[in-house]
Amino acid sequence: MIARNIVIHPDAAATAQAIAARLITAISDAIAARGVAHVVLTGGSLGINSLLALARNPARVAVDFSLVHFWFGDERFVAADSPDRNVGQAEPLFAALEALGLDRATVHAMGSSDEFDDAESAAAAYAETLAAEAPEGASAPQFDVLMLGMGPDSHVASLFPNHTRLEQAGVLAVHDSPKPPADRVSLSMPLINTAREVWLLVAGAEKAPALAAAQHEVNEVAVPASAVRGTEATRWLIDRSAATLL
Template sequence: MSEVEVADANLTTLPDHWLVYADAATVAQATVDLILERATQAIAERGAFHLVTAGGTTPMACYRLLADLTSSKADIEWAKWFIYMGDERCLPADDQERNSLNLDQAWLNLGQIPAQNIFFMPAELGARAAAAAYEKVLKEVSCFDVVMLGMGEDGHTASLFPGHDYPTGQKVVTEFNSPKMPPERVSLSFECLSNARFVMKLVTGAGKQPAVQQWLAGEPLPISQVVGQERTEVLLDFAALPQ
């Protein structure tokens, strides 16, 4: 899936790793195409593919596309995929606002990826207990292959919010004062999210324009603080571009 033609001055000034597509559906398809390409490469080179997932509307569209591939019995080595969470809300495990429940219902419940390869955050235990448990899980991961990130209208990513201080030297951090409900959350840290060969940032919708403008102006938004080891890509639609 190729990005749209550069059609105006706004696009010509974007960094070269910013890929602009016509709409959110096209962003989702392009993201899935890149994920599949990198999964094939990772499995060929290292025998496994480690993917960090994100919550949000556009990532969910990606998971539905992956579910379609799972249902179609595409020639994909799902048993060698390992799935992690970028963040989670501290709610009961069956709450419809849980990222894990939405991810499971959209894709993972089809069963192609073995249950032992799926690592949800036990956020129902509370942020501190969940963070401690997930730190132990991540000790087994030397480097992620792909980290998916969405962005909120305030420029937050995962559950890392503007103006909030997070400790360094940890793979997992807690949040007790989220500006969005619920206030208590658990998130991979900036350092942990950056411990990935490829970082893919998905940004869609007109509501993201102010944050995109700040980002391009060099303001230190959380979304800008995660950088992949090999490549960082921003996949966005026309609607998200500042006018």
Template sequence: MTNRKTIIYPNPTVLAQAVAARTLLTIGDLLAEPGRTRVDIAVTGGTDGNRVFHELLASPLSEATDWSRVHIWWGDERFVAADDDDRNAKQARGEFLDAMIDDGLLPESNIHEMPADTRTPDEIAAASPEETDAVLARAAADYQRELESELGDDPALDIAMFGVGPDAHFASLFPGLPQVRLDDPHVLVAGVRDSPKPPPLRLTLTVPMIARSRHTWVFTSEARKAEAVAKAFAEPRNPMAPSSYADGRELLWMIDEGAASKL
């Protein structure tokens, strides 16, 4: 695994401002590389993720960013109907992406949402666990195909961002569930049927896909996450603390003093 770097910020707001500034500066750096045509970023849902969207929109650096060459992906998604308020993508659109699209800065075709559940509530309720697994597997395969068609046979994200839950999950990789142990390098996206954090059905990038990212940034804040951070840092690859699997060509944790209080 790559050595982890950790930066501690004074509070959640400064943390979100720092992540947003780092995102915009890194996009600029990457786009300045000779021959580079685009930058691909996976964003995250959750409280800290939404704070980052707010700060991205507020930052003057955003205006200096060539969003037409930035592609937006998700590290995980709640597998619900496309218009469900629970969708990470819907929240990201509300907080940030719609404003960029409305201003003509970000083309809609640069947004790569994970698939939504297209079944009716009755069909969802009537599905057996096996049928639900098959629906999730098809959706995961569709997103993997989109990654491969946009980024080539060995797709890698430039920036992959993740929040952390109080149980030390990241993406939709939850303690004790099998998805965190998926280590087949050809499986890039997986379905989750029984997430302990509602809603229960989810799609997530796998550990091998995340590890291929050029910059993997994990960020979380407040004392309620302190235990999770301490567990993730205690030992690498602990299935009961999935964020201990976070890896990338650069691995950076950004936390605030509250989240760092048990280190």
């Protein structure tokens, strides 16, 4: 049994609210400690609902969002205006935070198919953006919080079971994705695991088998979610229906 920090909430709505409140505290702590916060966002219903909850949480006004960099764990390599894009789904959060100092230049979106010929080029460009914000000698900033959803197959970001080469570092181009669209850009497992805290956001009974498998043993190939870990904390923030097999 691997070490785990699991927090169970009554349902998906309560989980989203709790994630938003926890994120405000984590961002505030990072700014107090280091003068800046680097946060990696995730898509998926729970991930996006958590961001919407953050946009409405009254405590958000306590944060100076001019000191926050937002990144993405993965993105669909599709047109910029596609509704499948995580950055587009997160737009209500960014619009709400502009009044609190958010600079759109610190919202680091992964490239679209309008901007780049292929996913490899988009991945390389995102690696360059990460390097530009990294301390001397590093290829990326150390993320304070990196949020991930998990699919019913245990995939995280765009790292799919028995598909993605998990040993590759940096930013990856993903092709022939088991879940459409076929082409994606994703942070690699080694890069994900440099984050101070990794939060896995899981809701729904359909996720229960994968969640149980991820807690049983580390198997990077068959169960990618099992291999995710933060350098300081790994938190599973889940709802009761996802926890039925724990």
